[in-house]
Amino acid sequence: MGDCQKFHLDRNLPPEPPESRDGLRSTLLKIVDNGCINGIMRHHRYGDNETDQLAASKWLGERFGDVDLSGRIVLTNGAKNGALLLLSLVAKSGDTVVTEELSALAAWEIPRLLGIRVIGTPIDAHGILPDAFEQICRLHAPRALFTVPTLHNPTTHVLGLDRRKDISRVAEKFGVSIIEDDICGMLLPDAPLPFACIGPSNAWYVTGVGKTLSPGFRFGYIVAPTSQHARDFIARFRSTTTWVPSPLSAEIIAHWIADGTAKRVLAAVREEVTARQILATSLLNDCDIVAKPWALNLWLRFPMHQSAADLLLAARREGIFLGAASIFNTKSDRPTNSVRICLGGPSLREELQTALQRLSNLI
Structure with a gap:
């Protein structure tokens, strides 16, 4: 060497960037000076209060446009944590989950931890091939498709809107849930619409701020298919481990979204x-x-x-x-x-x- x-x-x-350091310094001072820091630190943030819902709707509006997200948003301790929760929700040990043949899911310990079988579906320069995905659905009856369609990790491809529609139709036809990891979606201006806008009945959306604002926050969002799905999700996992974000991270993010930071x-x-x-x-x-x-x-x-x-x-x-x-x-x-x-x-x-x-x- x-x-x-x-x-x-x-x-x-x-x-x-300097904007991140300066923004964090300013926001922390505001939170301490307003005298409510003790109250902030004593309560979990599941996303069921008005401040978090308004902030989340404003931020996610960059991806969802005019789609009504009322009651559908859940706060999590980062996108990977959200993916783990969703996979454990839609699949059980022994079930099959489909993902890109090159996939972040393969790099994580999540499949081994949950005991799920992972099948990689062929991709080209634009992402998943709908016909290949349909063939896998016919042969293996998967419970879910886990996908990173926007600035895919690791190949950087972006799945176009037409393919998203085709894949959504296949998933609905075979009763397959879609879990979309959109961790880098905000980086791409005018990114294609999420699956949750195309096939809302079976599509879950998960993202975080680790690739866009700072990995230190360990903060993310899940958008459920409906508000009832969100309530059921929270009821199932409410007392499970530490899946919710730290209250301080949630407060900082809410401030940052509200004031434009x-x-x-x-x-x-x-x-x-x-x-x-x-x-x-x-x-x-x-x-x-x-x-x-x-x-x-x-x-x-x-x-x-x-x-x-x-x-x-x-x-x-x-x-x-x-x-x-x-x-x-x-x-x-x-x-x-x-x-x-x-x-x-x-x-x-x-x-x-x-x-x-x-x-x-x-x-």
């Missing part, structure tokens, strides 16, 4: 992510990369005669840590010769530039 400096391009984090931080994150994507694609322009301007990562593909595993080892010797494609692969018999390169890990853009220059030399 050339020096002791380490570059973590394996952590899919958003950059932290959240929108300013999001805009700053988008701007920095776009700048980092431009930097990365310029330095790796001779490589086969898949990228979107607002994605937090690149997907680097290798031809058959080259080995992604060799690059992972060589990069690690140089202090550069990358994401192995194998952790996302649902099909162990079909290895993926690719690498995920995350752009938000280094605090400074200059650090990212140094890491990518070294990486380019290795490739």
